[in-house]
Amino acid sequence: MQISKECRILACKGPLNDDMFTTGEKLIGKKLEEALIFEICEAVSACLQPALQTLDMHFFEYFVNTNRFYEIKIVVIDHEKILAIISNISEFKQAAKTVRHLAYHDTLTGLPNRALFNDRLQQAIARAERDKKMFAILFLDLDNFKQVNDTLGHTAGDGLLKSVAERLRLGVRLTDNLSHITEDYSFTLARIGGDEFILLLNNIESVEAPAQVAGRILKLLAEPFEIGPDEVFVTTSIGIAVCPLDGKHVDTLLINADVAMYQAKNYGKNRYQYYSKSMNEYAHERFTVETKLRKALSQGEFMLFYQPQVSIQTGKLIGVEALIRWLQPDLALTRPADFIPLAEKTGLIIPMGEWILRTACEQSKLWRKAGIEGLLITVNVSSIQFQQDNFTETLYKIMEETGIEPGTLQIELTETALMNDSEKNIKKLLGLQTMGIQISIDDFGTGYSSLKYLKHFPLSTLKIDHSFVQQLESSSNDQAIVSAIITLAHNFNLKVIAEGVEKTGQLDFLRECGCEGVQGYLICPPSDPDVLTKFMKKSNFF
Numbered sequence: 001m002q003i004s005k006e007c008r009i010l011a012c013k014g015p016l017n018d019d020m021f022t023t024g025e026k027l028i029g030k031k032l033e034e035a036l037i038f039e040i041c042e043a044v045s046a047c048l049q050p051a052l053q054t055l056d057m058h059f060f061e062y063f064v065n066t067n068r069f070y071e072i073k074i075v076v077i078d079h080e081k082i083l084a085i086i087s088n089i090s091e092f093k094q095a096a097k098t099v100r101h102l103a104y105h106d107t108l109t110g111l112p113n114r115a116l117f118n119d120r121l122q123q124a125i126a127r128a129e130r131d132k133k134m135f136a137i138l139f140l141d142l143d144n145f146k147q148v149n150d151t152l153g154h155t156a157g158d159g160l161l162k163s164v165a166e167r168l169r170l171g172v173r174l175t176d177n178l179s180h181i182t183e184d185y186s187f188t189l190a191r192i193g194g195d196e197f198i199l200l201l202n203n204i205e206s207v208e209a210p211a212q213v214a215g216r217i218l219k220l221l222a223e224p225f226e227i228g229p230d231e232v233f234v235t236t237s238i239g240i241a242v243c244p245l246d247g248k249h250v251d252t253l254l255i256n257a258d259v260a261m262y263q264a265k266n267y268g269k270n271r272y273q274y275y276s277k278s279m280n281e282y283a284h285e286r287f288t289v290e291t292k293l294r295k296a297l298s299q300g301e302f303m304l305f306y307q308p309q310v311s312i313q314t315g316k317l318i319g320v321e322a323l324i325r326w327l328q329p330d331l332a333l334t335r336p337a338d339f340i341p342l343a344e345k346t347g348l349i350i351p352m353g354e355w356i357l358r359t360a361c362e363q364s365k366l367w368r369k370a371g372i373e374g375l376l377i378t379v380n381v382s383s384i385q386f387q388q389d390n391f392t393e394t395l396y397k398i399m400e401e402t403g404i405e406p407g408t409l410q411i412e413l414t415e416t417a418l419m420n421d422s423e424k425n426i427k428k429l430l431g432l433q434t435m436g437i438q439i440s441i442d443d444f445g446t447g448y449s450s451l452k453y454l455k456h457f458p459l460s461t462l463k464i465d466h467s468f469v470q471q472l473e474s475s476s477n478d479q480a481i482v483s484a485i486i487t488l489a490h491n492f493n494l495k496v497i498a499e500g501v502e503k504t505g506q507l508d509f510l511r512e513c514g515c516e517g518v519q520g521y522l523i524c525p526p527s528d529p530d531v532l533t534k535f536m537k538k539s540n541f542f
């Protein structure tokens with residue numbers, strides 16, 4: 001098509017095409033927009049003037065929508081006119097796309113094939129290295145596919161593979177209530193051989209994540225498949241390799257996942273297996289404990305004990321600290337130091353922490369009913385819980401619902417909880433303060449021990465960690481630290497409570513330094529609230 005510099009058609013040749021032309025010869029003398037569909041007209045006009053000026057040849061591909069592609073070649077004849085050669089290359093493009101798809105996908109299931117998987121794996125390795133993140137590959141091999149193929153025939157076998165692929169594809173996508181999976185989790189599922197599938201899980205938060213997914217896959221495939229008139233049962237063995245722990249190269253990771261898969265077969269099939277044995281045991285143990293924790297929370301296996309805090313000067317009760325206890329049927333793992341970190345890691349600390357706060361507030365009311373007025377209850381709040389944006393609202397709601405007496409609740413935070421984003425934390429603490437909540441700093445001296453926040457944060461109490469109290473009678477170093485902490489705290493108008501006080505010698509030293517309160521076995525161990533009620537009626541604890 002020859003076009004003048006005024007965008008009029010001078011000559012037109014070639015097959016008429018409903019994409020581009022209304023009619024052929026009649027176009028001569030017409031404006032370009034009367035001849036060409038809008039998008040192409042725009043494209044040609046846009047390069048008309050530059051082409052006329054530079055006398056350069058222009059050549060480009062233009063697409064109208066996902067299915068329609070054009071190749072436009074513009075040859076300048078002289079300063080007055082150009083020749084535009086416009087070809088619809090949609091079919092060619094589509095063919096190229098199909099070929100590309102074929103090269104990277106398995107024709108039976110439509111899933112990515114080994115070539116595409118290797119590509120994705122390579123990308124995942126680079127990303128994991130750059131972002132310092134982990135990812136996992138799960139190598140799946142159906143346990144009894146050959147048998148199905150042999151007894152029901154190839155068509156049934158193919159049908160089964162298709163159904164397995166579909167179930168996997170849909171099932172892996174459902175990530176809800178998988179606690180170790182991050183939000184930007186993504187995956188690639190590929191079929192890499194007869195009955196072999198492989199799954200790449202990006203961005204896992206912990207080594208337990210693939211175990212959760214593997215567990216889900218085993219369950220998914222346990223349901224029977226309907227293949228024609230038959231109901232077919234299949235199981236699968238899964239090998240797991242985690243990058244970078246089990247390798248940082250495509251081949252190593254694939255081999256290690258494969259080795260792990262064979263081990264899963266050796267151990268009896270229909271199971272998953274991590275590449276490294278120790279990792280496997282670790283993840284398995286963590287996974288069981290997590291499941292147990294979840295169950296414990298929903299079945300009420302936790303309870304709060306309370307430990308009295310007593311004034312050194314008067315011997316009177318100042319308040320109590322709530323300490324969680326896990327009443328496990330088999331009595332294992334009852335120490336909070338063992339399960340609190342795990343609850344933090346899995347996010348379970350959020351519902352657990354809410355339960356703790358609510359239970360403590362309810363207990364406070366029970367004590368008030370029993371005639372123990374104005375008792376300060378201190379609740380340990382994990383930094384993860386404190387950092388939640390809705391922490392204040394949640395706490396407010398709990399206080400409203402339980403009707404706890406204002407001014408009788410104290411939360412105990414560690415230094416670490418306050419260090420990040422201190423501006424935000426100050427605001428949060430001020431908000432809590434206006435709700436009548438007191439703030440105590442736990443384990444002082446073991447973390448940052450920064451003077452800065454003592455000055456800026458609205459705190460009321462500082463707790464000296466028991467590690468400084470333990471050797472207080474004999475260690476002059478600890479004596480110096482304890483007396484310094486007390487002086488410092490008093491400078492900032494904070495009360496001091498020493499924890500883990502077991503001996504009268506320790507108590508005597510603390511009294512000399514002007515420490516306000518003590519807590520420890522010397523006075524009373526953490527106890528069941530009913531037991532404690534009688535104890536609280538005592539007027540002097542020394």
Ligand code: C2E
Binds near residue numbers: 519
């Ligand atoms: P913590 O807040 O520093 O609690 C004081 C720990 O010292 C408690 O251990 C308590 O039982 C223990 N203790 C009390 N008196 C003595 C004593 O005279 N000598 C010795 N050696 N120890 C004494 P517990 O109950 O095992 O709790 C350990 C840690 O677990 C707590 O340290 C706290 O960080 C965490 N924790 C306990 N309950 C909760 C809770 O309800 N929520 C949260 N977030 N953390 C909790």
Ligand code: CA
Binds near residue numbers: 442
């Ligand atoms: Ca504490």
Ligand code: CA
Binds near residue numbers: 442443465499
């Ligand atoms: Ca402490």
